[in-house]
Amino acid sequence: MTAATSDRNSLRRDGSVYEHPMKAATKIYAGTMVVIDPATNLAIPGKTATGLKSVGVAQCLADNSTGADGDIRVRVFRGPENVYRFANSGGGDLIVLGDIQAPCYMVDDSTVAKTSATNTRSVAGTIRDVDVGGVWVEF
Numbered sequence: 001m002t003a004a005t006s007d008r009n010s011l012r013r014d015g016s017v018y019e020h021p022m023k024a025a026t027k028i029y030a031g032t033m034v035v036i037d038p039a040t041n042l043a044i045p046g047k048t049a050t051g052l053k054s055v056g057v058a059q060c061l062a063d064n065s066t067g068a069d070g071d072i073r074v075r076v077f078r079g080p081e082n083v084y085r086f087a088n089s090g091g092g093d094l095i096v097l098g099d100i101q102a103p104c105y106m107v108d109d110s111t112v113a114k115t116s117a118t119n120t121r122s123v124a125g126t127i128r129d130v131d132v133g134g135v136w137v138e139f
Contacts, residue, residue, distance in 0.1 A: 016079040020055060021070035028062045032109035033086070033124055033139075034076045043074045045109040052106065052122035056139040057084045078139040085134045086124075089113035095135045099127050104137055112137060 020034065023042040028034055033046030036053040043055065043062075056078030064072045077084075088095050093113035095104060104112040105121035112124050112135050129136035 016077055016082050017059070017075065018055065018078065019073040019075050022062055022064040022067075022072055022074050024064060024067055024069045024071070026064050028058045028074050029109070030058050030060045031084075032058050033106060034058050034074055034109075035106070035122065040069065042069055043076075046106040046124065047108055048106065048117070048121050050119060050122055054106070054122065054124050054139055057082070076139075080138055083128050083136050083138045085131075085136050087111040088130065088135045093117070095127060095130055097130050100129060102127050104135060 020036060020043040023040055023044050026044055028045050034043050034055050035046050036055055037044050038051050038053065056076030059075040059077055062072060062074035087110055089107050089111055093115055095114045099114060103123045104125060104127050105116050106124045107113050125137040125139040127135055128138050
């Protein structure tokens with residue numbers, strides 16, 4: 001590639017919306033956490049496991065139940081302008097106001113916890129607030 005010598009049409013992407021190819025036989029529900037499984041580099045629902053890469057929250061249902069790897073893509077929102085509320089874990093993993101700005105960890109596609117449970121959970125995102133309804137997470 002060489003330097004431009006005239007105007008060019010640089011493609012632009014909204015920095016808060018991404019689409020990722022999905023794993024076969026997978027369904028991701030709207031409003032749930034989406035991760036990339038490093039073993040396949042494909043999107044799956046959030047779950048308790050290590051090494052998962054949190055990529056955001058599903059915008060709508062993405063159903064690849066009968067498809068092959070990569071047949072469909074899941075659209076996700078992420079970024080500081082998109083903060084989402086998820087269920088708060090309980091007991092010693094209950095997230096409180098003092099945990100704001102700390103990372104939280106995935107329990108499943110709809111629940112976050114304060115700890116990695118002795119390195120068995122992946123980071124979901126950053127805690128931005130806690131209220132009676134749950135934990136507000138930035139991805």
